[in-house]
Amino acid sequence: MKKLTLLLLLALLSINCAWAGHKLFSAGKSRYSIVVCDAASESELTAARELQLYLKQISSVYLPIKSSDELRRGEPHIFIGYNPSYGKKLGVETPAVESEAFTYRSVGKNIWIYGGKQRGTMYGVYTFLEREFGVRWYTKDCTKIPELESWQFSKLNHSEAPAVLIRQMDYFDAQDAAFLAHNKVNSVWNSMQNDYGGLVGYWRCHTFEHFVNSNKYFSSHPEYFSLRNGVRQPHTQLCLSNPDVLELCKSGMLQVIEQNPNYWVYSLSQNDNFNYCQCEKCTEIANKYGGQSGLLLWFVNQVADVVKEHYPDKHISTFAYQYTRGVPKDIKPRENVVIRLCSIECCFGHPLSECDHNKPFMADIIKWKDVAGKLFIWDYVTNFRHYLVPFPNFNVLAPNIRTFIDHNVVGIFEEGQYQSSGGSFADLRTWVLNKLLWNPSQDTRALVEDFITGYYGAAAPHVLEFFDLCHAQLKDDMVLNIFYQIDSPILSDEFISRGTELVNKACQAVENQSDEIKHRAALVQLQMKYIHLMRHPAKALEDGTYDYFIDFIRRHKIRITEWEDVEGWIRWYNDIYLGKKIRQGTLVAKAPSGV
Ligand SMILES: [Zn+2]
Numbered sequence: 001m002k003k004l005t006l007l008l009l010l011a012l013l014s015i016n017c018a019w020a021g022h023k024l025f026s027a028g029k030s031r032y033s034i035v036v037c038d039a040a041s042e043s044e045l046t047a048a049r050e051l052q053l054y055l056k057q058i059s060s061v062y063l064p065i066k067s068s069d070e071l072r073r074g075e076p077h078i079f080i081g082y083n084p085s086y087g088k089k090l091g092v093e094t095p096a097v098e099s100e101a102f103t104y105r106s107v108g109k110n111i112w113i114y115g116g117k118q119r120g121t122m123y124g125v126y127t128f129l130e131r132e133f134g135v136r137w138y139t140k141d142c143t144k145i146p147e148l149e150s151w152q153f154s155k156l157n158h159s160e161a162p163a164v165l166i167r168q169m170d171y172f173d174a175q176d177a178a179f180l181a182h183n184k185v186n187s188v189w190n191s192m193q194n195d196y197g198g199l200v201g202y203w204r205c206h207t208f209e210h211f212v213n214s215n216k217y218f219s220s221h222p223e224y225f226s227l228r229n230g231v232r233q234p235h236t237q238l239c240l241s242n243p244d245v246l247e248l249c250k251s252g253m254l255q256v257i258e259q260n261p262n263y264w265v266y267s268l269s270q271n272d273n274f275n276y277c278q279c280e281k282c283t284e285i286a287n288k289y290g291g292q293s294g295l296l297l298w299f300v301n302q303v304a305d306v307v308k309e310h311y312p313d314k315h316i317s318t319f320a321y322q323y324t325r326g327v328p329k330d331i332k333p334r335e336n337v338v339i340r341l342c343s344i345e346c347c348f349g350h351p352l353s354e355c356d357h358n359k360p361f362m363a364d365i366i367k368w369k370d371v372a373g374k375l376f377i378w379d380y381v382t383n384f385r386h387y388l389v390p391f392p393n394f395n396v397l398a399p400n401i402r403t404f405i406d407h408n409v410v411g412i413f414e415e416g417q418y419q420s421s422g423g424s425f426a427d428l429r430t431w432v433l434n435k436l437l438w439n440p441s442q443d444t445r446a447l448v449e450d451f452i453t454g455y456y457g458a459a460a461p462h463v464l465e466f467f468d469l470c471h472a473q474l475k476d477d478m479v480l481n482i483f484y485q486i487d488s489p490i491l492s493d494e495f496i497s498r499g500t501e502l503v504n505k506a507c508q509a510v511e512n513q514s515d516e517i518k519h520r521a522a523l524v525q526l527q528m529k530y531i532h533l534m535r536h537p538a539k540a541l542e543d544g545t546y547d548y549f550i551d552f553i554r555r556h557k558i559r560i561t562e563w564e565d566v567e568g569w570i571r572w573y574n575d576i577y578l579g580k581k582i583r584q585g586t587l588v589a590k591a592p593s594g595v
């Protein structure tokens with residue numbers, strides 16, 4: 001009898017083990033349909049359509065999309081979006097429309113994906129595809145979609161919420177609406193209305209010149225502009241204590257908002273130079289409020305007050321940048337003023353909170369945290385003088401984002417190579433940053449390996465080794481700043497020799513792969529070609545690097561520096577860089593034509 005009970009128990013256990021869960025699809029078949037909630041938002045409809053398309057590519061099955069009144073009892077469903085009728089059943093409250101948090105979970109054989117209507121549910125659908133099926137949106141042109149024979153689940157229950165409210169990217173290839181939505185980035189410069197719930201728009205920066213233009217006003221009103229060493233000068237900053245300047249900015253700002261109503265925030269901020277006004281009155285106000293940031297805030301607050309009267313839900317932003325980075329005294333930003341604190345002077349080789357070089361910035365952010373109700377970070381993630389040199393900052397991305405969040409920021413903006421494709425690891429850095437802005441607790445190394453393995457085909461092992469070699473160059477006593485020079489010790493001779501070997505191997509490994517993968521490997525290699533071109537111009541002319549490089553950047557429109565377009569840089573290289581060496585007699589190779 002005992003034996004029989006044991007056998008029965010074993011039989012029951014084996015039945016239980018054989019149950020592999022609810023089959024969403026198997027062998028090209030599925031019983032499921034996708035159900036969009038009543039009054040679904042545009043982004044929820046987009047997400048439902050895309051779920052259908054991606055599942056089709058994963059499983060070869062086309063799941064029908066139905067509305068809630070088309071449901072048939074007994075059929076299994078994936079419910080997209082929150083609906084009060086089943087909200088009760090699930091025991092969850094209605095999410096706020098603007099909430100970007102989401103949950104996906106199963107109850108029996110049904111799956112529910114819901115969040116805020118604007119973008120939350122949509123983010124839930126994309127995360128469901130990523131986490132459960134391995135879909136990756138690496139770049140706007142490279143999506144990994146695994147093909148699966150079957151997929152089943154026993155219990156799903158997963159929730160996420162963004163670590164920071166506004167996540168803004170400034171890489172050239174990160175401006176595509178679908179790519180941004182898939183990776184949960186919700187802001188760009190432009191206020192984009194789209195099928196993905198729109199994007200938080202940030203209207204411009206360095207806008208003093210926009211509101212009081214030097215060409216228009218300087219000849220008739222030189223007093224509107226900075227007094228520098230006793231002389232009024234155009235193309236500097238504004239004389240902020242001048243009441244006419246204030247009126248021009250007030251009326252100009254109201255006009256901008258009226259003409260561009262879809263932005264969250266509008267910038268009223270210093271031009272990109274250090275030439276603030278030294279007149280007596282400006283100096284007096286600056287002294288009263290603890291420095292140039294105090295004068296700026298005194299001015300911006302007055303414009304913000306007028307904006308609030310007409311547009312109570314809009315924000316005005318200004319900089320805490322360079323000469324205005326310090327925290328003012330006895331004055332605070334108005335509730336509708338966003339302070340955009342810029343980390344431009346920092347070392348990005350070591351985390352902000354751990355590097356001596358970054359102590360002044362940390363001192364400022366700690367004070368701004370208490371003064372600014374809405375603090376927004378402008379962060380820098382590449383070398384702007386030489387877009388193509390390695391910028392080994394991947395180890396600081398997550399800790400720095402966490403540092404910003406610890407100081408109550410409402411948003412983080414990551415400025416990279418925004419003018420063209422092709423900077424040092426631009427694709428990889430864009431994707432990893434997208435992920436970390438949403439959740440900086442993620443494992444950066446795992447993200448890097450995921451991308452490199454999925455993106456570089458057979459070149460992946462060599463690319464990863466090169467990536468690690470770049471990071472190994474950074475020593476504790478080095479400062480990684482965003483304008484580091486080509487003769488920096490970061491680019492040692494040993495690094496150049498080994499790095500060149502690795503990128504060449506990467507290109508050789510993909511010789512028989514697709515043109516896309518060859519191009520990705522060539523972009524990795526381009527970093528070493530650029531260093532060779534700059535360090536050894538004579539050799540680069542002789543060994544063909546010069547011809548290859550110029551042809552490559554022309555064909556693919558790759559900018560080399562923030563300040564020059566492609567042709568401008570080529571002219572600079574030929575006329576100034578090579579020209580000087582030829583005149584000095586240090587370049588003996590045959591110069592290219594036109595030099
Ligand atoms: Zn002045």
Ligand SMILES: [Zn+2]
Pocket residue numbers: 347348349350355356357478479480
């Ligand atoms: Zn450092």
